[in-house]
Amino acid sequence: MVTITLDKSKLNGRIAVLMGGHSAERDVSLQSGQAVLAVFEQHNADVIAIDPAHRDLLDAIREENIAHVFIALHGRGGEDGILQGCLEKMGVSYTGSGVLASALALDKMRCKQLWQGMELPTADFQVLDADSDWSAVVERLGETVIVKPVNEGSSLGMSKSVGAEQLRESYVSASQYDEVVIAERWLAGEEFTVAILDDKALPVIKLETDRGFYDYEAKYVSDSTRYICPCGLEEDIERQMQDVALKAYHSLGCEGWARVDLMTDADGNLFLLEVNTVPGMTSHSLVPMAAKVQGYSFSDLVMSIFNLSVAK
Numbered sequence: 001m002v003t004i005t006l007d008k009s010k011l012n013g014r015i016a017v018l019m020g021g022h023s024a025e026r027d028v029s030l031q032s033g034q035a036v037l038a039v040f041e042q043h044n045a046d047v048i049a050i051d052p053a054h055r056d057l058l059d060a061i062r063e064e065n066i067a068h069v070f071i072a073l074h075g076r077g078g079e080d081g082i083l084q085g086c087l088e089k090m091g092v093s094y095t096g097s098g099v100l101a102s103a104l105a106l107d108k109m110r111c112k113q114l115w116q117g118m119e120l121p122t123a124d125f126q127v128l129d130a131d132s133d134w135s136a137v138v139e140r141l142g143e144t145v146i147v148k149p150v151n152e153g154s155s156l157g158m159s160k161s162v163g164a165e166q167l168r169e170s171y172v173s174a175s176q177y178d179e180v181v182i183a184e185r186w187l188a189g190e191e192f193t194v195a196i197l198d199d200k201a202l203p204v205i206k207l208e209t210d211r212g213f214y215d216y217e218a219k220y221v222s223d224s225t226r227y228i229c230p231c232g233l234e235e236d237i238e239r240q241m242q243d244v245a246l247k248a249y250h251s252l253g254c255e256g257w258a259r260v261d262l263m264t265d266a267d268g269n270l271f272l273l274e275v276n277t278v279p280g281m282t283s284h285s286l287v288p289m290a291a292k293v294q295g296y297s298f299s300d301l302v303m304s305i306f307n308l309s310v311a312k
């Protein structure tokens, strides 16, 4: 078993766990943040929680003399590079990826363009707008596609569509979440996620849902979603998947930790979906699950993510 403690000798001041915020993923963020906060409290750290929805974040960091933050804010305003830039300027250490990697990872379109350029596998896609030729999109990508707002998380605003008419409807609902919307070729295979900690891939998790895809309901509500870790893949296939995930992580310049989502198509070919730079950290989230299989308790995981950020 691994035991990682808080190295207080390296700290320059108080710690804040940032949680909540204004994004569509506020509720999940509060759960992640509370779980992380509890770990710091167990280690008798000088720690407070800050919720940017209740208090101006930058004022709070100055007023409370915060020197280090653990970012548990998901989505826009926490995971997108803006906060990271502010913290750089203030000289406050923060967990996870820097400005560029955070901003890139949140933009599904630019990630996919980057991966195409590097010949990393990602499903064919097309950017949609109100004037798109829906039949031409369907002709190019196939009848069945998934429509995504590019800057959203937790499957919000996403839907599967079959045929040109439904594609237009899916576009309309996705466009309520974001100005930029993409349609992606439907992958009919299996779904996996790979947690990365300190530049190393943790054991692969396989996800199974009875719903059409891993949507908001399957992620946070349904108790019939299955998470399988160890995932049961042959060792060399699992290693290949970890390798692609690590390449995706490095392609964006991620640091500290992240979680890479992948799927296979009906023929078993592997494709990258996205990289999450602030993945869920509730007690039943996926990164903690993979870490546990590797011998890390939830506390070990929080402490290693945090110690990496302080050492940086």
Ligand SMILES: Nc1ncnc2c1ncn2[C@@H]1O[C@H](COP(=O)(O)OP(=O)(O)O)[C@@H](O)[C@H]1O
Residues within 6 Å of the ligand: 123, 146, 152, 153, 154, 155, 156, 158, 184, 185, 186, 187, 188, 191, 213, 214, 215, 261, 263, 273, 274
């Ligand atoms: N090309 C695709 N084909 C089939 N299902 C997909 C595809 N892309 C995404 N999905 C499903 O939608 C879910 C959410 O997609 P993802 O790109 O990971 O965005 P989010 O940021 O919302 O998690 C995935 O976990 C998967 O179940």
Ligand SMILES: [Mg+2]
Residues within 6 Å of the ligand: 261, 273, 274
């Ligand atoms: Mg995802």
